[in-house]
Amino acid sequence: MIAVEGLRLDYRTGIRRVRALDGVDLVLRRAATTAIVGESGSGKSSLVTALLRLLPPGASLSGKITVEGRNIMSLSEKELSASYRWTTVSLVLQGAMNAFTPVLTLGRQIAEVLEVHRRLSRTEAMGKAAALLEETGLPRSWTARYPHELSGGQKQRAAIAMALACDPLYLLADEPTTALDVITQAEIVTLLKGLTRWRGLGLVLVTHDLALASAVADRLVVLQAGRVVDEGPTERLLDAPGHGHTTSLLEALKTLEASDHD
Amino acid sequence: MTEIVRLDGVGHLFAGRGGIAPSRALHPLSFSLHESRSLALVGESGSGKTTLLRLILGLEEPTEGTVSLFGADPAAPGEEALRARRRCGYVPQDPFGGLPPTLSVLDAAAEPLLLPGSDIDGALARRQARELLRLCLLEESLWAARAGMSLSGGQRQRVCLARALVTDPDLLLADEPTSMQDSQTRRRLVELLQARSARGKTLLFVTHDLVLARAVTERAVVLLRGRIVEEGPTEDLLSRAIHPYTRALAAALPRLGQPLAAPPPALGPAPPGSCPFVDRCPHRMPACASAPPLRSVAEGRRAACWQEAPQKPTG
């Protein structure tokens, strides 16, 4: 279980201070797919990066994050790298943002994560990298490929393979399909759902797309201005939103689905 | 009515480098867009939509055929092409790369008005920029922030839209301009685009979302692997598509509260020269080994499919 209590996050750039998270309380369970939705700028990406304690310089974070009973706020940078990021919680980003280096093969990049965070030998790590690519529907031999040789959807598969490399308990995905077309999106989301269920991990999907969230998540969390304003099982939230903001988001979507150029 | 954009047999090959074979981004295709009209380019990533926009803007020169923009060749050197390009606003697909990193949000929005040769002074440019930022739903508290950093993904995308609209261009070319917006913000931006069209402005809108395309455009062209596979009124492509690929695109759109439909499985790679959908098409037959031509199938509609009796339009 990931338990978040009173999480506050401030960004500071020059004299400007922005409160991106303003007292977030939240519980994320392993057996579930949770979607985090909300307006643009409501703090969705901030919440995900805060959960990994991956923040830009000048940002300050306070509150409590507990993952499987462990206090994450007290971990040092070294401990986070040795036994938290990749191994307990890992992250998949929007296609263009995923940090594949153009100069190394996919195999090398996935293997490196395993060498650093799981202390595997190079040969073991390469073998596991091939198996991971296969698990996400890519040929094993693609360990020898470079990122630019892949389409957007294939790159996202490889990013998922890399995120799963160290057998994390939770997978966080921030807009993983935003840059993709709808058909590829359906493939990637189906893959994410299938793999996380098969491996028994918690999936947290951040998306601006309420329709997509409603199609794949068991639970929805609605953020507004850095706070959780609504939360619950998907069906209940759609049928009986617990907050006016959820209602507005739903109404806007329905208008769009019905709207016609004239 | 005046033709704003016209493509005649435009094809494009990207040159190969260091042993890599040249790759074909577009097979020769033709279409036009008239003044005050709106057209969507719909298709999957890599289908050639962005290349088309870049050709129309003269950022790239086609390897075959001719492009005309406001009657000029947009890639030609000289005043005429420059004037044509200045009548366009462009929202690039990637809001992470599209913004000057050091400018404030306000200055980034005013910048297009202050290009060399413009006769607008800084104060007026900033007044117009403020107006556009408000219309693009960017709160005042963000205006002093650096546009290229310290903004959320959706906020950056809205700054890109404000930059494209600040000159009140006659033609807006927008590449997935609302792909990162929540439903409420998206609805307001759609209204902004609709209001522009109502004023007689022209729109070329790139998206893979047919429902969104219907909200902002009258007609749509569906592209797949660099070929036009279907063309017609956007409403018809959504509700009575002829081409199996267009139907698959409509079926894969997530709908509120409904499970995601499984996409058609890939049956194997499409051989060169075949129908571009042959690897995933549930109706494929031997004839599909060669690419079908784009034919007129009904008033105002074209499709490229060998199917003898394409699914009868219903309703």
Ligand SMILES: Nc1ncnc2c1ncn2[C@@H]1O[C@H](COP(=O)(O)OP(=O)(O)OP(=O)(O)O)[C@@H](O)[C@H]1O
């Ligand atoms: N590096 C940063 N420095 C300063 N402010 C930031 C930074 N990143 C985000 N912000 C601000 O924090 C707030 C929350 O941003 P965040 O990226 O978490 O939103 P989001 O919900 O993910 O939005 P979107 O749907 O547009 O991606 C926004 O007001 C944004 O401008």
Ligand code: SF4
């Ligand atoms: S030409 Fe053949 S493969 Fe292509 S869409 Fe039509 S039926 Fe399917």
Ligand SMILES: [Mg+2]
């Ligand atoms: Mg975000």
